[in-house]
Amino acid sequence: MSLILNIAVDGIAYGMILFMISIGLSVTMGLMRVINLAHGAFALLGGAAAHALIARAGLSFMAAALLAIMATMAIAFLLERLVYRRIYGLGELQQVLATIGITFIFIALVNRLLGSSLLAIPLPDFLQQSVDLGFRVLPAHRLAVILAGAVVIAGLYLTIERSRFGTRLRAAVDNRSIASALGINIDAVFAATFCLGAGLAALGGILGAELLPIDAYYPLRYMVLFLIVVSVGGMGSITGSFMAALALGILETASRYLIPDFGTIVFFAAVMAVLAIRPRGLLGKA
Amino acid sequence: MSVQEIPLTTIRTRIRGVPLMPEAVMLALAVIAYFLFPYDLALLTRIMVMMLFVLSLDLVLGYAGIATLGHAALYGTGAYAAGLFAVHVSADPVTGLVVGAAAGAALALVSGLLLMRAHGLTLLMLSIAVTLICQEIANKARDLTGGADGLRGIRMEPVLGLFKFDFVGRTGFWYALAVLCVCYAVLKVVTLSPIGLSVRGIKDSAARMVAIGSPVYRRLVTIYTIGGAVAGVAGALAAQVTQLVSLEVYAFNLSAEALIMLILGGAGRLHGAIIGTLIFMVVHHIAASVDPFNWLFIIGALVLGIVFFVPAGMLGIPAALRNLTGRNGDARP
């Protein structure tokens, strides 16, 4: 019984971290249909900026996180205007290449500025405590991530499914020319969405850093993990990503409790099985 | 991808003019390189192994349009098969290559049955997953493969019983060049054969090929299996030349770099794969000895430049220049 409870608690906590680190990608890749392998690069930017602001400039965690996310969004905005705008229309292979190119440049940049060792983002004291759940303890920062995940999914649901902005975005993705003819400012919608995706990537990078620590190679090291969450969830579906993150988190945690020796093989076999049965992911749209 | 048509037709006419002209030039250059760079035979051999690997990716991706990021799975399996064969059965190099080809083809066939049903992102993910599973199996089977330490104890017999592998790498060079030429010729025949033409049709429009009664799925699996055999040969060749196989043969980087090399040269043409690999490996070699870490800046910029300015790769540069200077055409698709 306690085993099942442990799996549930750790699985959900880990799933939420998976969700937080890949939600930015769900936005850029899932909603905007750009195969954005540079997602991790934005998470890296956010994390590295937060590290620099806390460790070198002495800011508090909250202030540093906020500034780092804003800085990442500003860079994303420039990049969207200069580069990504030209990527939207390309074939998937070209998108893969272009975003890998961007990733390489950011890795080299962070390495140049901050070196290639781990860039720690020290948590504030209240997040470093452990919370007693009765049958076991759970680190406070995992509860914070669960909370942040809930806020993000609620916010995204309201923005994308319920607001005028969301309607415009979906229209713009489905058919650019008609949306444009209807008077939707496509450029602005895409720029805003891309910045949102990059900001969420930075947030995920910072909040997930306790498990997936930031260093220059972060984008390549965890790229497959991000991609798995989004592809299993299904392109174009925020809810799908959420469910996929939770399911994968629980699956991986369960395999680590029960059959640790073959955890990796089981995990990838499960991913392959899902994609073989549902090529568009759990909740993918055509 | 309308751009690719432009150079393709030019090349076709050129081929009609002088048969196999690009191939003859490349072979001549390889022989000249042997005499010009006698101290770099090991590097040249490595480049040829990579060329073979990228050629196989070209068949799969450039011709058949199968977007994969897991080509290393086939390469690595060929390498381990040839390595294990050399350690436990026979150290004859040529037989080893055949074993590598068979292993690569077998994995391609089995995984292809699943992969060829998928497209786009799903296909990319599935191909990555296959590679990671292979790597984990090789890591787990430590008693057989040596795990993270690498599979050691590969000692090759002379090629054809005549040429011993030497310290400077002369035998390795000619051996790799011969294998490369044979595989190139095979691929040339495959691409010009009915199946080669039909996968090209599938790449342009799968729906149309279904409509005219072509067994699309079976054709793709067949091409993927042939590609697997060639990738397996490349892996086997690497294993024989290095005399060691490590888990890195399944590295994601290998698949990604091969993709970059292919696009750099120009996908969909065999000599595009050759040129792209050559340029990438030479630039890497120079950059790595000058300033290793900042090499990532260069490769990043290079990749972006290719995607935006010469999407047809290096082979597309003449056409792009013509477009720029002459007719007021659009260089991009």
Added chain:
Amino acid sequence: MNNLVRAALAAAMATLCAGACWADTIKVGVIAEFSGPFAIYGKQYKEAIETYVAQHGSQSGGHDIEFIYKDVGGANPDLAKTLAQELLIRDRVNYLAGLTFTPNALALAPLIEQSETPTVIFNAATSAINKQSPYFLRTSYTLWQVSTPLADWAYDQGIHTVVTAVSDYGPGIDAENAFKAAFEKKGGKVIDTIRMPLATTDFTPFIQRVRSQAPNGVFAFLPGGPPTFGFTKSYNENGLAKEGIRFLGTAETEESNLQALGDAAIGLTTAFHYSEAHDSDVNAAFTKKLGELSAGAVANWASVGAYDGTHLIYKMVEAAGADGPKAIEAVKSLKWESPRGPVEMDPKTRTLIQNVYIRDVERDKDSGRLVNREKGVIATVGDLGWTD
């Protein structure tokens, strides 16, 4: 075959074999990581070599010594071998050095055997490497060398039950075998052996499994960087220390990532051959010079491995110039005072016999930084993993 090429190659080979007769510059090829996820190792090797050169001059025994650096980018035996061939044939180096990963070192064995090139391994820690060629010398350590004394020490401290948790790959399994063998020989009990996939990012399940078995200690081995970071965080957050489950490690608290671990690292116990905080004049001079040459540089196993490796090369050049077999013979039993303490080459294994220290992570009062504070020497041993 072209006569010109043949002549050039003959000349190249001649230098390899008997270059000492006329060459007054001895070249050393360093194959290491200067790019990719492990680029920090190459940087540290280079810093340490430059520190040694700054302290001892660029000459030894009347020969100038020149270092040529090549980037191998990670575990990549194909490239390692190609680079070694290039160094030996084109650059005509007389010595090779570097080598962080076992496959890279193994790939060189047939080459250096033929060219009789002494090759100093700065890290690659699998015992079996040195058996592949008599030209390998190693200035790092092997996992058996540090894990075995740790097991003995732990038992003597009253830690009688242990769970081992290692990353599921070659070095991890070596560490597990070494620890288990020594601990059980002492009479201790290894309750459970956990092998964690390399790709693990969330270690909570493994930590919970350790916790539920309530051992006296947990012996861990993970590769440096993110896995170590995640494991030690998890160990701390789940309150294992409070429940009296002692952390027993080796390289986990190495200096290049120690500051990133933060306060969570305080109190972690490790057995290892080098600490930046080692209290000796040689180490003080080494770390001081290192800091002067490269601002912000930290000294760790990679630095000291390269520093001692450079010392070994200097001694070989002094004794034998470019004569490989003679050079190996000259240093096979060499003794010297290293920044890690007194060391001695073991002629059989060509790996160092050295002190293994037990250390606790503490925050240094003066600098405010985390350090590995040595509490004592628990063994002076060579490579215990060597089997004939």
